[in-house]
Every structure is written in structure tokens, then in C-alpha cells.
Amino acid sequence: MVLEKIDQLAREWLEEAGNRIFMALEQSNIEVEAKSDRNDLVTNVDKATEHYFAEKIAAHFPEHRLLGEEGYGEEITSLEGVVWVLDPIDGTVNFVEQKRNFAISLGIYQEGVGELAYIYDIIGGEFYFAKRGEGAFVNDVAIPKLAKDNKLEDSLVIINTASVRKFPHMLPVIQAARGLRLYGAATLEYMAVATGRADAYVSANLSPWDIGAGKIIAEEVGAIVTRVDGSEMVITEKGDSFVASPGVHAEILRDYSR
Ligand code: IPD
Ligand code: CA
Ligand code: CA
Secondary structure, X not given: OHHHHHHHHHHHHHHHHHXXXXXXXXXXXXXXXXXXXXXXXXXXXXXXXXXXXXXXXXXXXXXXXXXXOOOOOOOOOOOOOEEEEEEEEEXXXXXXXXXXXXXXXXXXXXXXXXXXXXXXXXXXXXXXXXXXXXXXXXXXXXXXXXXXXXXXXXXXXXXXXXXXXXXXXXXXHHHHOOEEEOOOOHHHHHHHHHOOOOOEEEEEEXXXXXXXXXXXXXXXXXXXXXXXXXXXXXXXXXXXXXXXXXXXXXXXXXXXXO
């Protein structure tokens, strides 16, 4: 019952937040700041979006907690109770430079279990959703389960240069694949794997809000989500991430791990 209420309100708030982001782009009302380095960007729109969710969650579900990128939530190291894991804009560099290829990402965890997930690619017009055990959808159309026997030689893989530097054994993976693609937003890279537009995405350094929703949606269609060494990926811990269709995940671990 509570999940139904959360789902209904989350959809309303995502739609409203999406409209506000769209208007900010239309009106060029974007102020950019650098965080840890000159390419780690945040804007007034990232902050306003997270603040909007923080106020809504506190007003409707005061006992729930928010784990968000921009600091309007709480310091969270465990997923007790209900936790809303939010990236108000994933792909902020794309948001600033391209005005597209970014998304709002929201995952709802209850006692550590991912129950609901939403990734809203506002400009692309794609609204991804999953409910645990009930499948994943894009714009309300069910996403087919991934094939189990895909091969690396037929696959597109997604990995950026920083990740290849950290995991040099991924260079031969790229060479063995059909091709390399990069989107610049972890959530959309997860969705590329979930929808079969790519077969593997490797990243050296993701945070809870980058993967909170993507993991739920990808697993719902049968993708395998782990650390790069194949171990379990706990979303509250920042670190590397490896999501792939089952056959390609197994092939990379078997034939290319150090
Ligand atoms: C970043 C993007 C990027 C990934 C970074 C993330 P942000 O998120 O998802 O693709 O490589 O690790 O931090 O800062 O745009 O929300
Ligand atoms: Ca992000
Ligand atoms: Ca972000």
C-alpha cells in the first residue's frame, strides 16, 4: 500500500521536476559551479531539483530518508527503513554542454531491497520504470528480458578512458567487441544495457545515486550487476560497477579478468 502511494507521488514529482528542468533550459536559467574539479559540475537546477524532492518527501513521508547527491538528504551508510536514492541530474556535463543526454534518477529501497526505480530522460522523452518482480518498462511498454547467450564479438561496450586506465584488462575487451559507445551519464549507460542497445558498461567510480535506480531496472530485465571483479555491488558504497547481459558478463569475467 505504501509502495503504491510512493509510486503515485514519485511519478507526479518526476513529471513536475522534469517540467521545471525543461523550462530552465528553455529560459537559459542555468548557473554552473565546479565541485571537486573543473569537470565535476553542479548547477542551480541540480540543487533546486533535489531540494524539491527533499521537501516533498519530508512533507509526505517524514519517516523516510533521502540519499541524494547535492546534500539535501542525510548521511546514509545503511538502507534501513525506506530510502529514496536520488540523482537530481545525472549527466550534468551533458546538461550544461549539450542540453540533452541527462536524466533524473530515483530508486526506492525498503530495508535494503530495491522496490521501485525511475530514470527520466527528459529531452529524449524516455521514462524508464521498474517494480521489483514485475518487470521494467520504458514509456509504459515492457522492456524484453535480455538474451542469455550474447557474445562479446557481437556487442557494443561502454567504458570511458578513466575506467580503462583503472582497469587496463578492459582494453582487450574493447578490441574484441563490435564497437565502443559512450553516453556520459551513468544512468543512460545502464539503460543502454537494459534495453539491449549495448551489452556491457564498465565504470571505475560511481556513487549510490548513479546506480540506485539503474541497478533495479537492469536486474529486472536479467542484466548482471556486480563490481568489475565479479563481486557483489552494494549501492551504498561508492566504487566500480560492471553491468552486462548475462553471456557477455560471464565471458568478460572468464576470459579477460586479470
Ligand atoms: C556522473 C555521470 C558520468 C559518470 C560519473 C558520474 P553526474 O554523474 O554519470 O557519466 O562517469 O562518474 O559522477 O555528476 O553528472 O551526476
Ligand atoms: Ca550522477
Ligand atoms: Ca548528478
